[in-house]
Amino acid sequence: MSVDGDEVKVLHGPEHPLSVGWTKSQTMTLFDDPQNPLTLESGGVLAAVETEFETYGRLNDQASNAILICHALTGDAHAAGWDLDPIGPLREFRRKKPGWWDSMIGPGKAIDTNRFFVICANVLGSCYGSAGPGSINPETGRPYGLTFPVVTVGDWARIQMELLTRLGVHKIYSAIGGSMGGQIGLELALAYPERVGSIVVLSAGHRVTTQGLAFNAVGRHAIMNDPNFNSGDYYGGPPPLAGLAAARMMAQITYLSEESMGYKFGRRLRGKESPDFTLTGIEFEMESYLSHQAESFVKRYDANSYLYMTRAMDYYEAAEKWGQGDLTKTAARIKARTMVVSFSSDWLFPPELCRELVSAMCRAGCPVSYLNVPSRYGHDAFLVETEAVRRLITIFLKE
């Protein structure tokens, strides 16, 4: 998402009564019984699955008030409050930053931590504290790189459900997420219909578009063709930053919309009245923005993780997995009360795709509500349209 920590609308500092305050990541090693390692959907096996997570609020005595927040492609477990002591190789970048959804989570906020026990876990394969390609392979004593097994949305749902079990939660009140996080929420409702009370799927659907597959492929191509990539085995040397930057710049375009880019940047030149006629330098504000975004991104994200995350999104197709290609049959599995929200200018997960899912759920008789929020912010809208999302979630969680 283009709305990074430094841009997201942060409503309250850590001392404010509506903030969850300073937060601290935790880790838990899941599937750590040597007799029962985790076999992933790809066939890969992990003997122990280090999972980073944060929690806010308190689990009630009936363990009935747990809300799972599912993060997007480049997100992390730090969803709310201010990170006092982050975990993982990129911790320096992340210290004392607000959570990526701080606008939504806190005492008295839409996802009210006075009422709910909120959990957000970093997905397997990421670079933010959970096990991933940058973790040390205990068998070799070196980072996994691309020997880390391929992960899927199904794996993430299974791991997050295992984490919840270990935290004493059998049934979650709600799973809420946008984009990739919305895919995880949907998969949870499909894989664990008895254990998921409700889901909120924002800017996401049962699959990515063909265009989405294509953009992901080009992003990976840019990373893999970086001379520093070295088949993913670059942890001892310079990482493939230029390739990752190209991937991010392109992805950034897909998170915005022509309308929002036109409004924000148009054809304005960067700090000059007339062009310099340069091929290699910056002429337009639009270019400057993309460069700046990429520069900041490559400092805080690992190129290998980018490969794993985008592939997982590629692979996810709920109807293929659960209904032999039949989306209505798939939807019939869902028992969770569901809210799907699309945004009018989102072309990465376009409203039509969300409506495919919603229509199937209606045909299957599922309790689903759907809203297409008018917005010019493209895919980013689920993070930018704070007020609309806040209201929708507030109402949904009150029902």
Add this chain to the structure above:
Amino acid sequence: MSVDGDEVKVLHGPEHPLSVGWTKSQTMTLFDDPQNPLTLESGGVLAAVETEFETYGRLNDQASNAILICHALTGDAHAAGWDLDPIGPLREFRRKKPGWWDSMIGPGKAIDTNRFFVICANVLGSCYGSAGPGSINPETGRPYGLTFPVVTVGDWARIQMELLTRLGVHKIYSAIGGSMGGQIGLELALAYPERVGSIVVLSAGHRVTTQGLAFNAVGRHAIMNDPNFNSGDYYGGPPPLAGLAAARMMAQITYLSEESMGYKFGRRLRGKESPDFTLTGIEFEMESYLSHQAESFVKRYDANSYLYMTRAMDYYEAAEKWGQGDLTKTAARIKARTMVVSFSSDWLFPPELCRELVSAMCRAGCPVSYLNVPSRYGHDAFLVETEAVRRLITIFLKE
């Protein structure tokens, strides 16, 4: 465009009566008076401008039947017939190939060479025979690389008009082009209102969108970050193929539409029933297509030229240049009878952008007709929707 020589619908072999037959490129050195070199809009100066072109049909005695065809980003002068003896460093790739618009140009075709004298010239900065960054700089004896001056759409219009003058044409009957070629046609009508009888602007407009600026920037970024780029001075060594491939793959997505990609590729796997769970290999048909397209493209295009072409498209803004930002005032310059054609699924030059231009022309009282052709082929539609374009051009040229 994604419709390369080997994909375009070729109606007739070189011996067919509807074909212009075997063609031969010509070159002309323009602005070759040492006292009067060409000063480009960027301020760069060229003492002689080698321009490659092809012609089909014969100029009539009144010199009133000339049609100028303007090629798109990666196009060339070989618009019709079969190339017997191409010119330029990439000639081997191009030998005995059909022209990129052979479906439209020929005796008895929409652009009828029994009636019209048809000229198509390769633009300055390209790699297909006209002077460009790969040409030898006479002052150094080495290829220009990025010391070649930055070129603009305005420069191209001026050069092509000079070529026409030298060919004995004062006023052209029509200038016809799609995408970047449509920008050139529009610019000709604005810069030489007395010398342009009519224009056909396909899938193009008075500027690129902000999204277009952004995609072009990312493409250049990918090229410039290729380790072989060497600031554009790579002609003695390996060229920056990986960067150019990434740029092309991304651009390819913008030439298609979600609908056409979904229809053609969807989520189909490439030659297998189930995924291999590979990060670095090909899983989907969509990926395979992009890789294949990029592979074929990098053999036949020069990365430096890609920088020059995309920059020229970026810079073009007709209203800024001709009307102090006022598009209606700009349009009032145009005396050419005009047809603008957009395609419903084109998101690179979307119908709304074309309508901006057409509305301004209507307000200015210009003789303009406009059609938005329903098509699922995205930006490529101007090359793919042969039948619709053929009919529109036939009618327009008969008027």
